[in-house]
Amino acid sequence: MNKTNYFIEGLQGAGKSTLVQKLSDKQRDYQVFREGDYSPVELAWCAYVTEKQYREILLRYAAIEAQIKQKTFSEGSYKIVCYTQILTEIPGFHKDLEKYEIYNGNLDKESFESVVLERFERWNETGQIFECSIFQNIIENQMLYLMMSEEEIFAFYRKLKKILASKQYKIIYLDVEDIAESINIIKRERSDENGNEIWFPMMMQYLQASPYGRKYHLTDFDGLIAHLERRKILEHRIIEELFQENSIILRAKKYNLQT
Secondary structure (H helix, E strand, C coil): CCCCEEEEEECCCCCHHHHHHHHHHHCCCCEEECCCCCCCCCCCCCEEEEHHHHHHHHHHCHHHHHHHHHCEEEECCEEEECHHHCCCCCCCHHHHHHCCCCCCCCCCHHHHHHHHHHHHHHCCCCCEEEECCCCHHHHHHHHHHCCCCHHHHHHHHHHHHHHHCCCCCEEEEEECCCHHHHHHHHHHHCECCCCCECHHHHHHHHHHHCHHHHHCCCCCHHHHHHHHHHHHHHHHHHHHHHHHHHEEEEECCCCCCCC
16 A cells, blocks of 8 residues: 655644654654754755855864764755754854745745745655644744735645645644643743743744734734734635645644554
């Protein structure tokens, strides 16, 4: 029987990483791609650079050249550096490499869509599991940084649907019923041993720095929840109108995983 591919999706705190692990434990012959890994379709936490930019990075961080090369992959005339997987105490290294991501408004709308769609088009594998590679990082960039309208986002996903038409895949969407409660839980879970929050301040900085966050003054917890509510409605509509035949919606953290 032919294998399919699984895209695990949902809002922050939905339990995507947990489901990826559960699914990979059951499907041990499947290849798993988590955020930050070198993935055939997703570029979260990876620098996407030209040959010239790559040489400049190696010169700038000559002390860890070997580690950088170890986490670098070539795609045509571009290099992909999984920089968050490089352990170093060099000040500013990770912040510097973050500037080369395709997200956070670093590319304009046309360039961003071109990179994403071309990589999905080249991808033609089965038996793979992906963590948030259809929605989260793509749609956050479109909503918050590129300030795309709902119809512009829909136009992008219509193109993606056409590209995926000949491929084997299933989207498993973890639906968060109470977003505020879910965010409060991960605020506590993603804190250090002294109770200092780690994830939430970074998430708020990401939101506040975005053009959308600045325009609508999303500066606090309520602003984050308002954004995630808007994103959830949009993702549900995309699934229902474009990907319904290839999607399964499960209640976050309240599902029975079937083999």
